[in-house]
Amino acid sequence: MDIEKLNSSEATIEPYSIKLDFFEGPLNLLLHLIQQQEMDITEISISAITDQYLEYIELMELLDLDLASEFIVMAATLLQLKSQSILPTTQPDTGENRQFKDRQELVKHLLEYKQFKEAGQALDRYADQNSLTYTRPEIEGVSDWREYEISATLFDLISAFQTVTIRPNFGADDDYYEEIQEDPITVEMQMDFVQRLLTDNKQIRFSELFSEFGSKTEKIATFLAILELVRLQQIMAIQSDHFTEIYLQRKVA
Amino acid sequence: MDSEKKNFEDDSLIEKDEAQQTDQADLSESEIQAILEAVLFTASEPISVSQLRSVFDRAISGHAIRAQLRELGQFYDQHQRSFQILEIANGFQICTRPDYAAWIEKFHTRQVRVKLTPSALETLAIVAYKQPVTRLEIEEIRGVNSDSVLNSLIEKGLVRISGRKQEAGRALLFSSSNQFLEQFGLKNLSDLPSVEEIQEILDQSESDLNND
């Protein structure tokens, strides 16, 4: 992994260690990957899911996203489960530093987590429905319910980014860095660029934003700019269904 | 909780002449209904049966009050009024029907809708279904530190500290608030969607999206 190299050679990106308050945990990422592969949770292949998970974590590190320690613990757990599945009988369970004893336990936990996640989504529909009924005017000030909307999750954004860059060994090409060192594109510039695009257009496709760019630094800068604008509540990322095109639009106050 | 309210009203602070004006002894059913309507009409939040009873110095039973509210709601339904009586957050409230939302929004500014992040929603769901629950229990299910999301739910008034675990550690316990019920349009906690209902709701929203 060339994270250090990228950081040292890329001064324009380094100051942007993005703190994502809406960061979801490793279980959420696992569910995301399972859904992406259209797998049944009870049928998951530990080996395949571990590889995908690690690939994802690498990309998040490369983007210098503030990675919670839970993601690393989960990576270690998955690796242990994977080795256990390869050597099922000869490897006695040490039980140290891992969240789940075996695959079955992981599946059970994922199912429980999924249920609460879906309950949350159902409650969101209740809130939608409830917002259509109006009451008599309040005597005192109304409480402020505003919170930034993000219909597409962080993982959706990263997945979309993954598809517009070269996968899976994105950023591993040494020669490439020589070239982009000179690149003047900064995250600020891209924030400005995206905002300007959104004054002329009501909506833009996430993928279109990248198609016309050449270098990876530009793509990274654009991607980080999008995350930052979402965080600053300037724009919204909207996805009508899982794994479909993500649209960006200006956040209406 | 009811006992406090009883104490408040027993404390003879009510003016004598007011008591005369609001003598409930000879009220007819339709008068009771109209009084309930007037009280709900002037309230901007759900009012509990106990609160409504106190208007009548508790001389009228909760059963009778519910019966009148039901009749009132049926009247609004039959005459196709634009508002209805909803049972919400352990109380009753007059609200407009969803069909009129678009018209109301043409005149009044659209009400700000509860919009939580996916992490906040799943944390709220854990609190709502498993309450009372500790921070650690929430984190075990979510697999990620949940301090800031929990604090933001408390700050929004959707989650409240409801006590302490009696066991070792005496960790704080978290529960959902009445405001949670109100904002999500739930009668009470048993009104939370069941596993089957959740699936139905999500399937429904998916097919809505696909129809677009």
Added chain:
Amino acid sequence: MDSEKKNFEDDSLIEKDEAQQTDQADLSESEIQAILEAVLFTASEPISVSQLRSVFDRAISGHAIRAQLRELGQFYDQHQRSFQILEIANGFQICTRPDYAAWIEKFHTRQVRVKLTPSALETLAIVAYKQPVTRLEIEEIRGVNSDSVLNSLIEKGLVRISGRKQEAGRALLFSSSNQFLEQFGLKNLSDLPSVEEIQEILDQSESDLNND
């Protein structure tokens, strides 16, 4: 009564274009009347005919709007609803009838008395955490005279006089009451969140705000 809430099939309405929902071309008179009712219901002040016309993109005449408002008012009168339509200050408003004023006032004075002001809450917190505590100690912490707020807490039964200080002066000591515990859903005093825990929550909220 809960039919609306659970009517998720209907919420395809949300997704549709708003203009479609508010097409005034094919509205019947009773639909116009119900829309006017919904708009007046959600308003806190009189609404002029011209403002009401704008809801229908001025496609409906002022004459027709007045006619519907008159009919609506007659409907309320005939069915002896507790509210009426009044023409005030060049506009229309739904208001409760004067007959119900005493009942409404009775309800709202109760409400106010159950709710605590921020200064009452602050004083109550000091009593709860520092008990037994003297009036002087409370005032030192709050930096303001706390006589009346303390009296009102005693009157509400949330604070009680629990004794006298053994030292010189023998000042009165104040403690929280059982009613306080009940009202806040606490089993006993050790259920109160610790000062550190409260501080943690407050710090977190502050840093959340600063991050915005």
